[in-house]
Amino acid sequence: MRMRPLGPAAPQVSAIGFGGMPLSIQDRPDERQAVDVIHAALGAGMTLIDTADVYCLDDNDIGHNERLIAKALSSWPTSRDSIIVATKGGMIRPDGRWQRRGSPEHLAAACDRSLRALGVERIDLYQFHAPDTAVPFEDSVAALAALREEGKIRWVGLSNVSVAQIQAAQAIVEVTTVQNRLSPFFREALETGVVKYCRENGIGFLAYSPVGGGRLNKKLPAHPEARSIGDRHKVSAHAVVLAWVLARAPNVIAIPGARTVAHALDSAAAAELVLEPEELEVIDRADFSTA
Numbered sequence: 001m002r003m004r005p006l007g008p009a010a011p012q013v014s015a016i017g018f019g020g021m022p023l024s025i026q027d028r029p030d031e032r033q034a035v036d037v038i039h040a041a042l043g044a045g046m047t048l049i050d051t052a053d054v055y056c057l058d059d060n061d062i063g064h065n066e067r068l069i070a071k072a073l074s075s076w077p078t079s080r081d082s083i084i085v086a087t088k089g090g091m092i093r094p095d096g097r098w099q100r101r102g103s104p105e106h107l108a109a110a111c112d113r114s115l116r117a118l119g120v121e122r123i124d125l126y127q128f129h130a131p132d133t134a135v136p137f138e139d140s141v142a143a144l145a146a147l148r149e150e151g152k153i154r155w156v157g158l159s160n161v162s163v164a165q166i167q168a169a170q171a172i173v174e175v176t177t178v179q180n181r182l183s184p185f186f187r188e189a190l191e192t193g194v195v196k197y198c199r200e201n202g203i204g205f206l207a208y209s210p211v212g213g214g215r216l217n218k219k220l221p222a223h224p225e226a227r228s229i230g231d232r233h234k235v236s237a238h239a240v241v242l243a244w245v246l247a248r249a250p251n252v253i254a255i256p257g258a259r260t261v262a263h264a265l266d267s268a269a270a271a272e273l274v275l276e277p278e279e280l281e282v283i284d285r286a287d288f289s290t291a
Ligand SMILES: NC(=O)c1ccc[n+]([C@@H]2O[C@H](COP(=O)([O-])OP(=O)(O)OC[C@H]3O[C@@H](n4cnc5c(N)ncnc54)[C@H](OP(=O)(O)O)[C@@H]3O)[C@@H](O)[C@H]2O)c1
Pocket: 018, 019, 020, 021, 022, 050, 051, 129, 130, 159, 160, 179, 180, 207, 208, 209, 210, 211, 212, 213, 214, 217, 236, 238, 239, 255, 256, 257, 258, 259, 260, 262, 263, 264, 266, 267
């Protein structure tokens, strides 16, 4: 498995990490299958698992994905120290909707809940899920800095942020990672300079929804350019897209989700796929309509 630095003062992790969300939202598999999928990802060499307290059905189900990951890790033979679990706080799920909640009080309580759900004394990487317009961004970041001071979290990450917000956060706390959406379908992290800024500052960039997310990824097997490059390398169109994402910059780590063992293994294998410059240009120019 190709490895990449997670961020300042953090270890290397697999270039493809596991995105836990599909295992806990609507259409989730049963627990046995979900644990098998996580074990398959770990067995294939993934050493980073991304989760969040809100990867669940609604507010009555908060922590579902964190508890699932804790369960899968408890029955995995390798030392837990070699696997980094990244969770998030800063959202709620009233009636299944996604709402931002960035108050320091919420973040402190959410972190305590995540510690319990994950069954750990310190969270490896705690990410602020998304800026909340009702709360000054700096107040939310200061809450994460306080949690770090208290020893409840090891590294601080941000998600769904701009370059200006990363800079504002860096004035308060060391930022280890930034997690924004990035795929050939959605390139704003490149266009707004977030990936470049992270690269220049040694910050790991976690590319979420790297194959386009739950709906758009289903277009990939029929995507003319991704499929034809995949055929040439004897890999899936999904793998081609993941290789394109990783080729954006050496600090990019992709975190595809999966509900099946086959999809998790296919994504893990994509870490070894290196596309030719001309193939990357073909994907650059190809139509990835989001319609
Ligand atoms: N920070 C944020 O705001 C935020 C937002 C969204 C997501 N995320 C994180 O990013 C992770 C990934 O994002 P996502 O789940 O939205 O989208 P995604 O990884 O782009 O796509 C998810 C779906 O694509 C399918 N898939 C993935 N790899 C495949 C492969 N190699 N072959 C065939 N199908 C494949 C899977 O379908 P099946 O389910 O059928 O296996 C999976 O559920 C999430 O799990 C979560 O950890 C973060």
